[in-house]
Amino acid sequence: QKEVEQNSGPLSVPEGAIASLNCTYSDRGSQSFFWYRQYSGKSPELIMFIYSNGDKEDGRFTAQLNKASQYVSLLIRDSQPSDSATYLCASGNDYKLSFGAGTTVTVRA
Amino acid sequence: GAVVSQHPSWVICKSGTSVKIECRSLDFQATTMFWYRQFPKQSLMLMATSNEGSKATYEQGVEKDKFLINHASLTLSTLTVTSAHPEDSSFYICSAPTSGASYEQYFGPGTRLTVT
Numbered sequence: 551q552k553e554v555e556q557n558s559g560p561l562s563v564p565e566g567a568i569a570s571l572n573c574t575y576s577d578r579g580s581q582s583f584f585w586y587r588q589y590s591g592k593s594p595e596l597i598m599f600i601y602s603n604g605d606k607e608d609g610r611f612t613a614q615l616n617k618a619s620q621y622v623s624l625l626i627r628d629s630q631p632s633d634s635a636t637y638l639c640a641s642g643n644d645y646k647l648s649f650g651a652g653t654t655v656t657v658r659a
Numbered sequence: 660g661a662v663v664s665q666h667p668s669w670v671i672c673k674s675g676t677s678v679k680i681e682c683r684s685l686d687f688q689a690t691t692m693f694w695y696r697q698f699p700k701q702s703l704m705l706m707a708t709s710n711e712g713s714k715a716t717y718e719q720g721v722e723k724d725k726f727l728i729n730h731a732s733l734t735l736s737t738l739t740v741t742s743a744h745p746e747d748s749s750f751y752i753c754s755a756p757t758s759g760a761s762y763e764q765y766f767g768p769g770t771r772l773t774v775t
Contacts, residue, residue: 581762582762582763584763591750591771592768592769593752593766593767593768593769594703594752594766595766596763599762599763638702638703642762644762645691645693645756645762645764646693646705646708647693647703647705647764648705649702649703649704650702651701651702652702
């Protein structure tokens with residue numbers, strides 16, 4: 551079983567719509583959870599991190615964490631073509647990160 | 660803000676040769692750095708933890724004699740791929756932890772290695 555699993559995608563949404571990304575993790579010792587965006591050929595860029603149960607909002611992005619269900623999600627509101635990328639979910643135990651396989655999102659203009 | 664750099668950004672080498680990749684923290688000290696590898700259309704896989712002044716810690720399945728890590732100073736870690744083969748062709752990314760409590764890391768821009 552993979553430590554971090556993401557919905558497989560690809561996900562295609564129209565511009566202005568909400569993109570919903572899901573992630574589950576297996577290590578109950580994980581303390582922090584991260585969403586990264588990765589453009590083709592580039593290094594990951596941090597979008598958000600969350601470590602407490604509940605929702606965390608930052609601009610158009612909302613992360614949700616449910617430790618009981620071992621579930622993390624990311625909502626992208628008002629999706630823009632520039633949001634088209636692969637989104638990586640990661641769980642962290644201390645500073646060691648385990649990444650999911652990623653979900654590729656395409657925002658259609 | 661803090662930046663992690665890598666050099667080179669891309670490299671092509673012949674099979675059987677060795678190649679060294681540098682990872683530098685530019686305006687902060689990093690006693691620990693991490694090396695990841697990413698094959699095409701796959702996710703990042705942690706290869707090893709680089710510790711300043713001591714031996715690196717390798718993840719299961721990563722050959723420590725093939726992927727030599729040296730963390731000789733507080734701002735520089737190097738990864739040497741020895742006797743490279745085409746299957747070592749990958750995107751190598753290093754990272755360094757921030758000083759915050761969130762366990763956030765700064766990622767380098769990555770090095771694309773192609774072994775011919």
